[in-house]
Amino acid sequence: MTVEMTTSGPAATWLKRRSRISAIEIVFWLATLLPFFLFPSYLSLASQIAIGALFALSVDLILGYAGIITLGHAMFFGIGAYTAAILAKHGWGEPLTGLVAAAVVAGAVGFVTSFIIVRVQHLALIMITLGLGLLTYELANSFSTVTGGTDGLGVTIWPIFGRFDFDLWGYTAYSYALVILFIGVLVARRIVNSSFGLALTGIRENSQRMPAIGSVYRTHLQKIYVVAASMAGIAGALLTQTTGTVSLDTLSFQRSADVVVMLILGGTGRLYGGIIGAIIFLVARDRLSDMNPQYWYFWIGLLLMAIVLVMPGGILGGLSRLFGRFVR
Amino acid sequence: MLKKTAAALALGFSLAAALSSTALAEGTVKIGLIMPYSGPFADAGAQMQAGIDLYVKEHGDEVAGKKIVLIKKDTGGPNPDVAKRLAQELVVRDHVDVLAGFALTPEALGAAPVATEAKKLMVDMNAATSIITEKSPYIVRTSVTIPQINYAFGKWAADQGIKHAYTLVADYGPGHDAESSFAKGFKEKGGEIVGADHSPVANPDFSAYVQRIKDAKPEAVYIFIPGGSQPAAIGKALADKGLTPPNTKLLGQGELTMPDAMESLGKNADGIITAFHYTLERKDPLNQKFVAGYKNLTKGREPDLFSIGGYDGMHLIYAALKKTKGDASGDALIKVAKGMSWESPRGPITIDPETRDIVQNVYIRKVEKVDGKLQNVIIDTIKDVKDPLHGAK
Numbered sequence A: 001m002t003v004e005m006t007t008s009g010p011a012a013t014w015l016k017r018r019s020r021i022s023a024i025e026i027v028f029w030l031a032t033l034l035p036f037f038l039f040p041s042y043l044s045l046a047s048q049i050a051i052g053a054l055f056a057l058s059v060d061l062i063l064g065y066a067g068i069i070t071l072g073h074a075m076f077f078g079i080g081a082y083t084a085a086i087l088a089k090h091g092w093g094e095p096l097t098g099l100v101a102a103a104v105v106a107g108a109v110g111f112v113t114s115f116i117i118v119r120v121q122h123l124a125l126i127m128i129t130l131g132l133g134l135l136t137y138e139l140a141n142s143f144s145t146v147t148g149g150t151d152g153l154g155v156t157i158w159p160i161f162g163r164f165d166f167d168l169w170g171y172t173a174y175s176y177a178l179v180i181l182f183i184g185v186l187v188a189r190r191i192v193n194s195s196f197g198l199a200l201t202g203i204r205e206n207s208q209r210m211p212a213i214g215s216v217y218r219t220h221l222q223k224i225y226v227v228a229a230s231m232a233g234i235a236g237a238l239l240t241q242t243t244g245t246v247s248l249d250t251l252s253f254q255r256s257a258d259v260v261v262m263l264i265l266g267g268t269g270r271l272y273g274g275i276i277g278a279i280i281f282l283v284a285r286d287r288l289s290d291m292n293p294q295y296w297y298f299w300i301g302l303l304l305m306a307i308v309l310v311m312p313g314g315i316l317g318g319l320s321r322l323f324g325r326f327v328r
Numbered sequence B: 001m002l003k004k005t006a007a008a009l010a011l012g013f014s015l016a017a018a019l020s021s022t023a024l025a026e027g028t029v030k031i032g033l034i035m036p037y038s039g040p041f042a043d044a045g046a047q048m049q050a051g052i053d054l055y056v057k058e059h060g061d062e063v064a065g066k067k068i069v070l071i072k073k074d075t076g077g078p079n080p081d082v083a084k085r086l087a088q089e090l091v092v093r094d095h096v097d098v099l100a101g102f103a104l105t106p107e108a109l110g111a112a113p114v115a116t117e118a119k120k121l122m123v124d125m126n127a128a129t130s131i132i133t134e135k136s137p138y139i140v141r142t143s144v145t146i147p148q149i150n151y152a153f154g155k156w157a158a159d160q161g162i163k164h165a166y167t168l169v170a171d172y173g174p175g176h177d178a179e180s181s182f183a184k185g186f187k188e189k190g191g192e193i194v195g196a197d198h199s200p201v202a203n204p205d206f207s208a209y210v211q212r213i214k215d216a217k218p219e220a221v222y223i224f225i226p227g228g229s230q231p232a233a234i235g236k237a238l239a240d241k242g243l244t245p246p247n248t249k250l251l252g253q254g255e256l257t258m259p260d261a262m263e264s265l266g267k268n269a270d271g272i273i274t275a276f277h278y279t280l281e282r283k284d285p286l287n288q289k290f291v292a293g294y295k296n297l298t299k300g301r302e303p304d305l306f307s308i309g310g311y312d313g314m315h316l317i318y319a320a321l322k323k324t325k326g327d328a329s330g331d332a333l334i335k336v337a338k339g340m341s342w343e344s345p346r347g348p349i350t351i352d353p354e355t356r357d358i359v360q361n362v363y364i365r366k367v368e369k370v371d372g373k374l375q376n377v378i379i380d381t382i383k384d385v386k387d388p389l390h391g392a393k
Helices: A010-018 A025-029 A034-038 A041-063 A074-089 A097-116 A122-142 A169-193 A194-206 A217-243 A253-267 A273-291 A296-310 A314-327 B001-027 B042-059 B080-092 B107-116 B131-136 B147-160 B173-188 B206-216 B230-240 B259-269 B285-298 B304-322 B328-338
Strands: B028-035 B066-074 B098-101 B119-122 B140-143 B166-168 B194-197 B220-224 B249-253 B273-276 B340-343 B345-351 B359-368 B373-385
Touching: A010 A194, A025 A273, A034 A041, A034 A074, A034 A169, A041 A169, A041 A217, A041 A273, A074 A097, A074 A122, A074 A217, A074 B249, A097 A217, A122 A253, A169 A194, A169 A217, A194 B042, A194 B131, A217 B080, A253 A296, A253 A314, A273 A296, A273 A314, A273 B066, A273 B230, A273 B304, A296 B273, B028 B042, B028 B080, B028 B107, B042 B066, B042 B220, B042 B285, B042 B304, B080 B098, B080 B107, B098 B107, B098 B173, B098 B304, B107 B119, B107 B131, B107 B140, B107 B273, B119 B166, B119 B328, B131 B140, B147 B173, B147 B220, B147 B249, B147 B273, B147 B359, B147 B373, B166 B173, B166 B259, B173 B194, B194 B206, B206 B230, B230 B259, B259 B373, B285 B304, B304 B328, B304 B340, B345 B373
Parallel strands: B028 B066, B028 B098, B098 B119, B119 B140, B166 B194, B166 B220, B220 B249, B249 B273
Antiparallel strands: B273 B359, B340 B345, B345 B359, B359 B373
């Protein structure tokens, strides 16, 4: 352990100032309650957006903060999803313990794989994460007696606290996903605004230099990788629990790629970037595919190019630049 | 607390919305179509949609005084979570009366609980895993199941005097189902499986597999592989090793010699025997009219299993609505759908009143040269086949 908790002095004050809750954040979280009142028939979509946001947040922790480029993070999402599903299949459909189990299993797999992850960089990292993701997918496909193979599994989830059943409208699903996302953001916030979080940023910026100033960067990377894996596992379990289904698609490359797209769209290394990205990506997908079920991917592509060209730092990056110009 | 007030408020809103929209919806029946319009299975979705469109074009968009409205929703592939969400939204937001479509099993499994909870008729127009109809009392299937074809086919093959067969299937759910049901039927009639092998779903080169088949010296080889480039690859490997009819009989499910697969197989298709529920070339006025109408609508494409599933699914909805005199509630529709039978372009079909699954003929076809062109020629018909897995437990 080399992370020394700074409790006083100018550094501590600086960290505290960084982690102060801003007015925009409060407004944002109040706004997340709007769907209950304004669009009650969109709550199931809202719950899947919250899940996507939590997943994107987990990727932001490793990609945005620690600089680990991944194209296989759906592996943890899927492992979490299958953990919750298999538990429920075998008679334990309690949601909260299901989440914990998913976090533990995904975190454990994250820990084992982290030994490979910290040894490689750049292109090799993309290849390794991609390969691990594909391997997990094929593994789940071949153990079809456990995972249901290409058919997936349909499971029964018990009501939350024995009271709140997952209803057709999605009230329970959205409330549940939103609360978990909120906790996830609190945890992530605490992490990135600590000295450990600063060390991660240091690794991202210059991994050669970190050992020179006495930081054991591999251990740091492993830690954050495990945290991100657990968080992705929770997101996966949420999807299983709110929909009562799981399929191989939770492990697919498409999901790994989509989440990175969401993150780039919203802005990496900004905590809320993944959330904004998930909202924009999933809402756009829903609206566009409603308008044109066959060729909506065309418009998604156009939207992506427009955003990346106009705002290289993602939407949040672009906004903060714009905002900065006004202030000055 | 907040949640409760929110729920109450939202319920108020939605109730008002629901009331106003039922007032508007007087005289319409809304059908929500959930299927892969995009992604790797988009072609299946397109063929199914064309089947649906053809039916509506032929029979008008008014039944029993109600106007039929179709609402299309894209799942993008085998995503049960998306399918479930879309089904929920169709029910709570669009107030649909019927859920239909479902090209892939995970889509149907995702939507099934919604059909049960909302009490809506759900028409499975393709997804072919046996268990689907058991997942909700409101599900009816108008396509086929893999065991239905292959169990009957296995028995038929043994009856023809084939004693030793080798099976080679693609290594995924449908492939495993096909393998086990063919083997079951074949063994029940005294046949023996001398070898069983699995190949990857997208396998570029079959020569190693075919060599193993050759070493086992079977009388017949049973093959189940997905369409696309696979039939051509296996056809070439078999021809290279000299495993061709009539010396070695080649058996398979209908996809192996579907029109586009046949084209890529070329002369290697000659003599292959397949079993299927729909045969494009079947000489029957109803079928010929269907094929002509379909080609006209799609500017030249031939109908396949997806098209016929969509077409018959629409027929079921239309016929059920006529019987209920426009009552589109799930309970009324499912009641009249049970035991319904009609003449489809594929032949006579019935909805089993017990299982709500389809009962239909399985056609045994052999690829032969007709007017210098290879096509599937029906050489035998197994009548009124049920899915063998329902109630087998």
